[in-house]
Amino acid sequence: MKQDKKGQQAILKKVMQYIKRYTRLMALSILLAVVIVILTLYVPILIGKAIDGIVYGGVEFEGILGHLVNVVIIVGVTALAQWMMNTINNKVTYQVVRDIREEAFDKIEILPLKYLDGRSQGEIVSRVITDVDQFADGLLLGFTQLFTGVMTIVGTLIFMLRINVGITFVVVLVTPLSLFVASFIAKKTYSMFKLQSEARGEQTAFIDEMIGNQKVVKAYGHEEEAMKQFDEIGDRLAQYSLRAIFFSSLTNPCTRFVNSIVYAGVALTGAFAVITGKMTVGALSCFLSYANQYTKPFNEISGVVTELQNAIACAGRIFELIEEEPQVEEPANAIVLENVQGEVTCKDVSFSYVPEKKLIENFNIAIKPGQKVAIVGPTGCGKTTIINLLMRFYDVDQGAICVEETDIRQMTRKSLRSNYGMVLQETWLKKGTIKENIIMGKPDATEEEIIQAAKASHAHSFIKRLPKGYDTVIGEDGGMLSQGQKQLLCITRVMLCKPPMLILDEATSSIDTRTEIQIQSAFNKLMKGRTTFIVAHRLSTIQNADVILVMKEGEIIEQGNHESLLEQKGFYAELYNSQFAI
Template structure:
């Protein structure tokens, strides 16, 4: 994305707060104008003291009072500018962050499969903080700086047009130096923002899988990988800061040379009688007020470059292709019987590698369908297609003889209850976690669901029962307890169809037996799709589908498939080899 386009897009957000911007400009003008008037009056006061035999103390006192009033009033306006700028920056970032998060809720699952979660979070947190700081400093320095530069230039021209030309001629040198260095550092700041996202993504990955890291003794290798990314971040960050750090000293050097030239020319003018001592004092003060905003603007170039690079990364998320909005004429799938069919369905995650070809399946209402097969056979893919997490490339899927593409995604998904291998619980009470899919549920309904899931007994043994707070990811519960809570969540919603995806693969045999009892209650009278690696858990299924390379290679019940001594039989007995 072009830098100018990024700035225009930022300004489109800032425009929402036009009144704040207008008032910030007014306060900046008033605050800086009062400061600019001060040196002129101070110069008049100096002339009343220097070169006269007797000092007019009354006149000097009045000047002191006026100057003090000017500076106090200016300070109030400057404070107002800081407040208004803070509001503009914070509200702008709030809007961008809200738009970005809303965008994420509309993104297809493929986006999350292709992008590291830590990288996404970095863009919504760190990158937007860089943008916020850049906006705050940029608005404050630029608005105040422009007023100070123009005002100081006007007063210098009034005092001495000839000497003012010295300042005017030296100013482009400052901007030329700043522009050259800023262009050099821009690329490095982009690289820095990208590497920060990569580093945060890696940190999130390692922390989230710390048990695996320790189990496989990966600590040293993870540290090496971290050091490699961190070293790259150090290098690009160091050079970005180095180049940007050259701006302020370089411009200050030019300004100091200008100050010396002004002192020499001003002294010669005073000797020639064209300027008074007070005029020279005012002129030197104005030259400082003229150059200081330039120094301030160049000094925040680092933050501005980082802000623009970060904003560009955030806007790339906003520009990602999202799920197509649903047509308004789609129907709502309300109560369903649970009849499901796949007609000539084909699907691939990438066009180069087809996964499912011309898949056909008919499931009667209330059936228990087990789906087995080696890793990568397409078991979970069928569930993703059924829930419309992904759309089929060809063919159709029907629920109760209704094409699911003709109904809303929300109503399709509400018709299914999912219990996955990876239990997802959020920080909150057990009550809140159970009622996640039905927030209006009563206390009686929540308890009844927990009892049906065989979770009520262990919940009552907890210190605060249903009000027990769960830490992030359910870290203070066992794997079996977390699984029972996810079952209770589904039991509360009571959908007409169920999907159990490797739901007992990570628990012990005894816990599995308890969970299986809860499953039996839950599946009674409901169409159920059971994905399992432990084939012993699906013996009671009405139909077992054996998948390989996205195709059904065998189907039947447990006994029939064992008698055929085919693919299923090999899978089943392979689990007992070596025991």
């Protein structure tokens, strides 16, 4: 429990750092809250004077009318001040939320890939969208009711003390009971709201995964199992939500019970004061109004506290994301890679995704400019990992990877990656036009250059058949385009940029045989004079490679060209014969 309390305090301090950016608006909001409280508390005095005028002085319509006119004016001014305060509070709340979301999104852009690979997309989306929305609701409620609630309590105490100290003492005596009830409920609700938030994130992640892989789910008849799993997550979310709502719902009736005790105490002692002549009827009416106004904020504040528990729990999850360690920063004197010839060297490279599970150890290779290097081996041997290391999506644990005899950790990531052209088995297209997706690597490309690149990749013919040609808008990840068409667009990007080094990871896996032969011809032209890394399962596509690296369990076990490896009659020969044996 102490740990939870410390955690909540730490989160609140972080929230205050964002709120401090809008100090002027917050000061104006507090000032308006003071005005609202003072005017609201002044109304019962005017009503009390009107009542005393009726009871003790006869019915003087002019005096009563004067008091009522003043009441109407004060109520009007109070309503205007309330509207202004609510507007300011809304503005501050959603600017704070905007700042947090922007910071979270900026952090996602610089997080290392190991963080994103280790968590589901839905869970991250839930933190940035749902949790921040829940936090905004709690923060807005806090701004709207917390300030006025606290000031109302202080103000009513001051006004009551001016009227009757003894009865005020009765009111104050019962106050700690309300505070105890609110504190007890707050402690219970925080842990439940935290579990609720986590379960909600898990549910979002599961829905995202199922929708994104709907074809696989249907193909393997996984619908029933998926529904059972979804129901299990839903049951847990319902259980946590029910507990959180149960404890938070206790707030209002419990504090209302305490308020009723206060009100009864004031009425009883006030009645005796009126009988004994120590207080007028108008003063008692005023005091009863203050007693009601004094206890009402405890209801609101206790309600705010329970909402704040949810808000703090959600804020904690988004701050966890914001405070994640970003990718290793580039050195201040980082080199900008220019005039690349394509010399790549790996020196005693060791790497593993999980420290206790070794993957690549003592990997050594020297690639000369313009060489075609093929990487083959069974699934999980480290082929794609080598590509991740070359592109510096991950940093090596030991050793070094050098381009032009310079460690890639000493150069800017942008300059390194801009010198690679990469086509992966998995395609990536953004929502936009065909043209916008092609020029991603070369925004200043001319219309003629785009068409030439599309013709080289054999994508031009299918693009021209689209409703608006190159201006056709496609949805996220290609929309209704076939997998082969999406891959052709990714190949077109590379054809347009013509970088000095290429990475082809099963680049033609989704393309028909006839088109693949044509693209291989185009690739052969593109690869001339360029260092190329080819990851392939179909060994027929790499027979012309200058160097073939045969990997197994993270190590290079064989190395050479196609003919020399076949003559060795080793692991490569087994792989080749398994594909072409009759």
